[in-house]
Amino acid sequence: MTSDQSTGIDAPKGSLGRQYHIKVAPGEVGGVALMPGDPFRVQLVADKLEGAVEVAHAREYRTMVGTYKDIRVTAMSTGIGCPSAAIAVEELARCGVHTFIRVGSTAALQTDIAVGDLVVNTGTFRNDGTSLAYAPLGYPAVPDTELTTVLTQVALETAQLGGLRVHVGINVSDDAFYAEGPEWLSRMTALGVLNVEMESSAVFTVARLRGLRAGMICGVSGNLITGDAEYGGGGNTRLAAGWEHSIDIALEAAYRMQSRT
Amino acid sequence: MAELYHLGVPTSAVPGLAVLVDPLLPVAPAVAAVKGRALASQREYVSYLGAWDGQDVLVTTIGVGAPPLAIALEELTRAGARAVLLLGTASFRDAAASVWLMPHGAARRDGTSAQYAPVQFPAAPDPQLRACLADACGAAASYGLVETVDVLDGGQRTNGPAAAQDLRCAALFVVAAARRVRAAALLADAHGIGLVGSQVPADTVGEMAVAAYRALAHLEKTDDRTGHD
Numbered sequence: 293m294t295s296d297q298s299t300g301i302d303a304p305k306g307s308l309g310r311q312y313h314i315k316v317a318p319g320e321v322g323g324v325a326l327m328p329g330d331p332f333r334v335q336l337v338a339d340k341l342e343g344a345v346e347v348a349h350a351r352e353y354r355t356m357v358g359t360y361k362d363i364r365v366t367a368m369s370t371g372i373g374c375p376s377a378a379i380a381v382e383e384l385a386r387c388g389v390h391t392f393i394r395v396g397s398t399a400a401l402q403t404d405i406a407v408g409d410l411v412v413n414t415g416t417f418r419n420d421g422t423s424l425a426y427a428p429l430g431y432p433a434v435p436d437t438e439l440t441t442v443l444t445q446v447a448l449e450t451a452q453l454g455g456l457r458v459h460v461g462i463n464v465s466d467d468a469f470y471a472e473g474p475e476w477l478s479r480m481t482a483l484g485v486l487n488v489e490m491e492s493s494a495v496f497t498v499a500r501l502r503g504l505r506a507g508m509i510c511g512v513s514g515n516l517i518t519g520d521a522e523y524g525g526g527g528n529t530r531l532a533a534g535w536e537h538s539i540d541i542a543l544e545a546a547y548r549m550q551s552r553t
Numbered sequence: 554m555a556e557l558y559h560l561g562v563p564t565s566a567v568p569g570l571a572v573l574v575d576p577l578l579p580v581a582p583a584v585a586a587v588k589g590r591a592l593a594s595q596r597e598y599v600s601y602l603g604a605w606d607g608q609d610v611l612v613t614t615i616g617v618g619a620p621p622l623a624i625a626l627e628e629l630t631r632a633g634a635r636a637v638l639l640l641g642t643a644s645f646r647d648a649a650a651s652v653w654l655m656p657h658g659a660a661r662r663d664g665t666s667a668q669y670a671p672v673q674f675p676a677a678p679d680p681q682l683r684a685c686l687a688d689a690c691g692a693a694a695s696y697g698l699v700e701t702v703d704v705l706d707g708g709q710r711t712n713g714p715a716a717a718q719d720l721r722c723a724a725l726f727v728v729a730a731a732r733r734v735r736a737a738a739l740l741a742d743a744h745g746i747g748l749v750g751s752q753v754p755a756d757t758v759g760e761m762a763v764a765a766y767r768a769l770a771h772l773e774k775t776d777d778r779t780g781h782d
Binding site: 313329330331332351352371372373374375376378379419420421422424425426466467468469470471472490 | 596618665669728
């Protein structure tokens with residue numbers, strides 16, 4: 293399976309065998325990967341799979357495999373930031389993964405987005421360093437069109453059942469969690485950017501360059517404009533609900549994608 | 554009890570001295586050297602509290618690349634850490650080099666440090682901590698420039714004097730300067746990290762850790778407390 297606009301650049305060296313960082317070998321994983329940032333959230337995905345088993349846990353990369361309906365699904369954490377996310381995509385691809393869905397956390401930059409809402413992103417403002425090592429800034433960090441369409445459809449269908457709000461649009465990937473100043477955030481808000489996270493720029497760019505599919509659906513952890521947030525303390529109940537929804541939607545989208553081929 | 558958001562460490566447990574350990578290095582020898590006990594395990598951060606020469610030291614693993622390092626540094630600093638030493642890896646230009654590298658500056662080709670300060674801002678370690686580290690390492694380490702990048706690029710380097718390429722030092726130095734904490738790094742050669750797959754031996758990591766602890770303890774005894782130079 294290839295993405296709709298692969299550039300087909302050469303794969304890097306050392307592509308055979310058990311992968312250096314993730315400690316996974318070709319054939320050990322399914323073709324579709326759901327990727328949270330946090331290794332401890334891999335279990336949330338695994339809990340929704342039949343027969344889930346852990347394949348490896350090395351550094352920030354925890355990998356589990358199981359079955360959703362009739363497709364074999366991989367759950368692997370990326371760790372924080374684009375450098376580790378790029379490694380995750382590169383090495384999983386060498387193991388046979390062709391479709392990557394990031395199911396992460398994100399902070400909202402528009403006032404109408406609340407904690408626990410879901411965001412499906414259609415493109416990423418590249419404020420990271422990793423993707424720049426792969427392609428000039430003018431190269432668009434965009435997810436796979438078909439996968440994003442299906443993710444959006446499933447998310448909206450889920451929202452119609454009640455208790456869930458979905459937003460679709462552009463996000464920004466930053467490299468510095470604690471250096472997002474108010475001027476920068478205001479500029480992003482004015483540009484209509486919906487949300488900020490730290491991995492999709494690399495995931496989208498690397499996947500596109502390698503001829504793979506990638507998409508993203510995230511739960512909103514806080515709103516940097518309104519100050520609405522659920523960080524620690526009393527528990528992230530709204531965010532936790534968002535994670536659950538995002539995983540359910542990603543799995544169903546992966547299944548529908550598989551059914552199309 | 555308040556905890557650091559990403560690290561999960563109780564804020565009150567963070568001492569003034571900290572060592573960050575590259576995920577390519579085995580952390581056990583560094584923990585054993587200070588008889589560390591586990592404090593927290595959250596995301597890619599596994600933290601231990603130990604002591605060296607009567608000084609409490611926090612040992613924390615970090616993830617790949619500059620973003621998780623910057624987060625760790627920010628959160629530890631907010632909890633009271635005053636000096637942070639990175640035990641890291643780099644791809645040395647001279648693969649035959651057998652010594653550790655103490656960067657005295659970093660070429661900034663990363664994204665994280667750029668979000669803290671313009672690229673003209675120099676990425677350099679704290680001179681006092683660097684001097685303590687040099688004393689602790691003796692002939693086992695040498696000075697050199699490192700080039701910090703955001704991707705394991707298979708040997709594509711800029712032409713220049715950098716002795717090695719790594720994924721963190723520029724962010725370490727710039728964030729530390731911005732937050733007025735002392736920081737330095739000690740790097741081992743990973744022989745083309747990500748491509749060959751070599752592992753730095755545990756004994757080497759233990760020796761590097763001891764040098765780091767000696768440097769931090771020496772700093773703590775001699776620090777003029779004037780803040781970042």
